[in-house]
Amino acid sequence: MSKDLQQPKQLEEVDLGQLFNMVGNLFQRLFDFILSIFNNIYKLILVLLIHVYKRIKWYAISGIIGLILGFFIDSSTDEVYGANAYIETNFGSAHQVYENLKYLHQLAYVDKDSIELARKLNISVKDAASIKGIYMRPDIDENDRIRMFVAFKKGLDSLSREEYSYDDYIESLDYYSFKRHQVGVASTDKFIFQKLNKSFSKAISNNDYLNELKNVELRNFITQKETIEIEKKEIDSLASEYLKIRKNESKKQAVVGSGTNLYMGNSDQNKLIVDESELLSKKTKLEALKREINVGLVKNENIVNVVSEFPDAGYDMTDWRDKMKVRLPILFFLITFFGFILYGMGKYLSEQDQKINKK
Known part of the structure; x- marks a missing residue:
């Protein structure tokens, strides 16, 4: 065994x-x-x-x-200098801006048509001849993409929110999906960039429809601002009348069931129609709305807002390699x-x- x-x-x-x-x-x-x-x-x-x-x-x-x-x-070769400006596009103008920049790049890099380029940018022909290229790309990082994706998913229904992934969203984005962009210019003239700041934004955003849309938006802001001023005056007038009533009532001898009261149509009869705290809160909200409108007027004053202009001088773009x-x-x-x-x-x-x- x-x-x-x-x-x-x-x-x-x-x-x-x-x-x-x-x-x-x-x-x-x-x-x-x-x-x-x-x-x-x-x-x-x-x-x-x-x-x-x-x-x-x-x-x-x-x-x-x-x-x-x-x-x-x-x-024997001219040094090429570069500089960047940063812009924000309004009224969905990114398509027009990219098309205009492609045309300007065509004039500078391919056609070498310094006369037409000088006319478009409102600079001298000599300065236009020194421009070797104009480029543009979205100025955005991964954090901005994530914020955009979160905002996008909030607008979806529950079923689409589960099916739509971050990668799908990123693949669906293109250059026109962003508001902030980087514009680069290459030139053999180191000090031309300051001259471009004056008319560059108009040259890349010239469009009759966009100009009309901008004007309508500005008029709407102005109308809202005027309406707020009228409401503020009415609130001040109402508050003044209320104080007068309070003063008059305070001088009278208190008698139960007597006195002058202002009532809202559908409110409790024991509650005055005018309350100082409510008037102050309403006026504060109007002031906040007015500040937002002032910011909106500045942001929408142009089709393209220049967040950061070209510097006074460019930098050498050539790498040692x-x-x-x-x-x-x-x-x-x-x-x-x-x-x-x-x-x-x-x-x-x-x-x-x-x-x-x-x-």
């Missing part, structure tokens, strides 16, 4: 030993594979270094030639390298061809 019990245990130990050996062999193969990769990379780097070292003079000559040509090209004195030496080095590779490959193929012909 004991022999029967020992036999399964021995078989189990043999199976576990084989399993451990298989796992060990697997890890060993994996380590050998990774090691072979690093060895091959090391050999490749070593071969490349030996190749460059043997032909260092050629590579040095090609790098020096590229550096000299790069300095010459950079010195864009300099020709950096690019050309690298380019010449690569041309020399591939030239040697092609030469070596041709020599090797020629040798193989001779061996085949001998056979």
Whole structure:
């Protein structure tokens, strides 16, 4: 009986030993594979270094030639300066603004029509000729997108709110969904940007329909403001009359059931129609509404509000990696390298061809 019990245990130990050996062999193969990769990379780097070292003079000559040509090209090329302005679009004018900016960019970058560009921006032809491009993109971060998504979901029903995800909402947004935008201008004139502040917003928002919509909105604000002023005068007049009544009543001898009271039509007869606290609260609300209207008048005074104007001077837009004195030496080095590779490959193929012909 004991022999029967020992036999399964021995078989189990043999199976576990084989399993451990298989796992060990697997890890060993994996380590050998990774090691072979690093060895091959090391050999490749070593071969490349030996190749460059043997032909260092050629590579040095090609790098020096590229550096000299790069300095010459950079010195003869005008520096490009850039600056940004930030705007807010009103009355759904983002479509019109983008279309106008695309047209201005076409004039500056593609057509190079400085005369028409100068007319549009109300600047001199010389200044317009220095403009190399006009660009625009929404000025918004992830927090703004989240706030917009939360506000959007509040307007949905319960079923749509569950089905509509944040990613779906972000994919449905386009440039015209935002109010604030960044406008960039590239120019060879470092000090042109201040000249653009005077007429730039009008140039990118000129539209008869939008102008009429703006005028109607401003008239509505003015009408609301006038109505508030009339209500305030009526409240002041009512409060003055109430004080007179209170003074007159205070001079009379108090008699139960007598006196002068003003009642609301549907109110409790024991409550005066006029209450000083209610009048003060109503007047305070009107003042708050008036302040909101004043802010609305400022925000809607223009089709495009310039939140931040162009600075007095632009900044250098070129990155050091864009300099020709950096690019050309690298380019010449690569041309020399591939030239040697092609030469070596041709020599090797020629040798193989001779061996085949001998056979």
